[in-house]
Ligand SMILES: [Zn+2]
């Protein structure tokens with residue numbers, strides 16, 4: 090028996106429904122949308138990840154400090170203020186991030202930041218958005234009323250060399266979902282600070298002091314959300330928050346894609 094073209098098409102449609110083949114934006118494996126291990130339940134369900142990546146790229150929902158977003162040893166520990174935050178609250182009004190700076194998330198960030206690869210941008214925007222929603226719904230989290238969405242700025246020479254500010258690209262995603270315009274001019278980096286990675290927490294704070302200036306015409310009287318790609322000690326976001334408050338912001342919420 091031969092199957093006519095029409096029947097062949099029907100069979101094809103029956104087998105694959107409306108699933109769309111694509112490549113996993115993290116590992117590049119060919120994947121079929123809707124075929125995650127537990128369809129619809131993973132944190133990034135519907136984002137086009139392969140089942141393996143879907144399983145490891147998870148939003149940290151427990152085991153973190155609500156004051157500084159630092160991770161507890163185990164991911165399933167209750168959300169509890171860390172010792173440092175109990176002694177001294179951080180400069181921002183609320184903070185949240187998606188997950189740990191490791192594995193697939195780290196690769197995505199590095200490829201985007203230094204390789205100029207925009208391929209993972211949609212996925213990273215989705216992660217930042219899902220982190221925002223999660224931290225908006227938890228107690229003492231985001232207010233959900235951000236009027237200005239901005240990003241940790243790069244110093245102008247760095248921006249010129251890279252051609253884009255990776256954190257601003259992430260901020261644009263959140264801004265459009267909130268129906269506001271991203272405000273790249275809300276914050277400016279007024280001097281270069283060099284790499285922070287080899288400095289201690291105390292040195293980082295000193296190194297960053299006064300590095301950011303906010304524009305009061307943009308932020309005065311506003312609820313501001315500031316986005317960063319990777320948060321390490323939080324000193325950078327904290328200095329940015331201080332500058333925003335100095336310029337008259339009434340609330341500053343800090344959102345990062347990854348926590349190192
Ligand atoms: Zn994958």
Ligand SMILES: [Zn+2]
Nearest residue numbers: 154157171174
């Ligand atoms: Zn803390």
